[in-house]
Amino acid sequence: MTIRALHVASELYPLLKTGGLADVAGALPPALIERGADVRALLPGFPAVLAGLTDLHPVAQLGRRFDTPGVTVERGTLPSNGLVVYVIRAESLYNRPGNPYLNDEHVPYGDNAQRFALLGWVAAQLAQQLDPAWSAQIVHAHDWHAGLAPAYLKAAERQHGRPVARSVFTVHNLAYQGVFPAHQFGQLGLPDDFFNISGIEFYGQLSFLKAGLFYSDRITTVSPTYAREIQTLSQGGGLDGLLRHRSHDLSGILNGVDYAVWNPTDDALLDTHYSATRLAGKSACKEALQKRFGLAQKSDALLFGVVSRLTEQKGLDLLLGGVPEIIRHGGQLVVFGTGDPALENGLKRVAQSHPESVAVELGFDETLAHTIVAGSDVIAVPSRFEPCGLTQLYALAYGSLPLVHCVGGLADTVADASLENLADDLATGFVFERFEPKGLAAAIRRAFALYDRRTEWKATQRRAMRQDFGWGASAERYLALYRELI
Known part of the structure; x- marks a missing residue:
């Protein structure tokens, strides 16, 4: 039996990307299709999404929904791999340039509750013959934007007296919870008793993330360790009680890498290629990177790269404190990303004082990200x-x-490249246990120490490059989950 699954997300690479969610939404459906599942995706009709799909045609006219006139659902194809994508066309909700969630002042749009409630509602409709030619048996919702999909499915189940589809909810980051004022509950069209501590209510407000965690049949998150961490007070974001209560429905499945996009042997965004057996090209990538950022052209300087949102979550405040350690040992640092203005300015100041050793560029660009990772x-x-x-x-x-x-x-x-891991051929990098300056500084020193032992450094590089974090194993685990549910 072929399983029909609908993946519901707010972004999907290569159509639209603000973070890792898009990479997963873009790579997991094709990996599941490869393994025999019938998978489609549903996205809001943001300009970049509509522009990137081919063969768009209407599936259903929905008229006025969530106070928005002229809502339609269309179906198109992603040209790069043939994935079938449903889009919700609602001009007044989605036709806004720039960031899909924030306005020009970087403030969340005031109607985000309606914009993403519509996404969840349409997902539930696609399990109930909205498209006469296809309906979902599994609705797989990603992050808070799609968090209401399981709630609308449970409401439909109540109405019909039987389940209409099973749901899986994947938490990519528990810190983003989709919290809105309680008075907006009335606009969602959910049964009154869903606004409840056993439901969508969260400290007197609504949380779309909590709705997903509470109403879905199964919960997954994106690594086994994170699945344990979010059940603790310190990392549970106020939802640890609910997550502990549902621990038997919660599993951690590692995200994979799309090696068609990220592979140094044939990366379309690199000028020079290399492999684990032919590492020579990597030094050309390093040289190009030093040149691009105006750093001293020293082939033997240990070059640290950062491609990240520049926020405290990403530990960039800790790294800023560790920069003197890198400079003192003759190392170099390239930082690329955007985020917290205080961190941006702190990093730029260091770069101005040490232009030979530190370079900072603000922004995001896929090509430059590949250049930094390779170099x-x-x-x-x-x-x-x-x-x-x-x-x-x-x-x-x-x-x-x-x-x-x-x-x-x-x-x-x-x-970690500890002595015992190096001896046992296990080391692939440098790991610090405690989030404090001493721990980071020690890891930086371990990197310099290993770099001085070139033979061991090269062996560790090759071992790192042989690790397989492709989507295969993860896709199999998701399929097993779908089969259990059906």
Whole structure:
């Protein structure tokens, strides 16, 4: 029996990307299709999404929904792989340039509750013959934007007296909870008793994330360690009680890497290619990176790279304190991303004082991200918490040894270059246990110490590049979950 599954998300690479969610939404459906499932996606009709699909045609006219006239659902195709994508066309809700969630002042749109309630509602309709040619047996909702889909499915089940589809809810980051004022509940069209502590109510407000956690049949998150961490008071974001209560329905499944996009042997965004057996091209990538950022052209300087949102969650405040340690040992640092203005300015000040050693560029650009991952010797991901993290997985594939804090998916994917791990052929990077300056400084020193032992450094690079974090194993685990539910 072929399982019909609908993936519901607010972004999907290559159509629209603000973070790792888009990479997962773009890579997991094709991996499931490869394994025999019939998978489609549902997205809001943001301009970039509509522009990137081919063969768009109407599936259903919905008229006025959530105080919005002229809502239609259309079906199109993603040209790169043929994935069938449903889109919700609602001009007044989605036709806004720039960031899909925030206005020009970086403030969340005032109607985000309606914008993303509509996404969840349409997902539930696609399990109830909204498209006469196809209906979902599994609705797989991603993050808070899709959190109401399981709630609308449970409401439909009550109405019909039987389940209309099963639901899986994946938490990519528990810190983003989709919280709105209680008075907006009336606009959602859910049964009155859903506004309840056993439901969508969260400290007197509504939480779309909580709706997903409460009403879904199964919950997954993006690494085994993060699945344990979110059941604790310190990392549970006020939802640890609910998550502990549902621990038998909760599992951690690691995100994968799309090696068609991230592979140094044939990366379309790189000028020079290399592999684990032919590492020579990597030094050309390093040279190009030093040149691009105006750093001293020293082939033997240990080059640290950062591609990240510049926020406290990502541990960039801790890294800023560790920069003197890198400079003192003759290392270099390239930082690329945007975020907290105080961190941006702090990093820029260091770069101005040490232009030979430190370079900072604000923005996001996929090509430059690949250039930094390929050209760096070490990629730093010192996050305070990290549900899965993809950057360290890209770094491993490119032989750029990750330097990470021992949390979430970082703990699950990187083995520290301790003496015993080096002796046992296990080391793939540098891991610090406690989130404090001493721990980070020690990891930085371990990186310099290993770099001085070139034979061992090269062996560790090759070991890192042989790690397989492709989508295969993860897709199999999701399929097993779908089969259990059906």
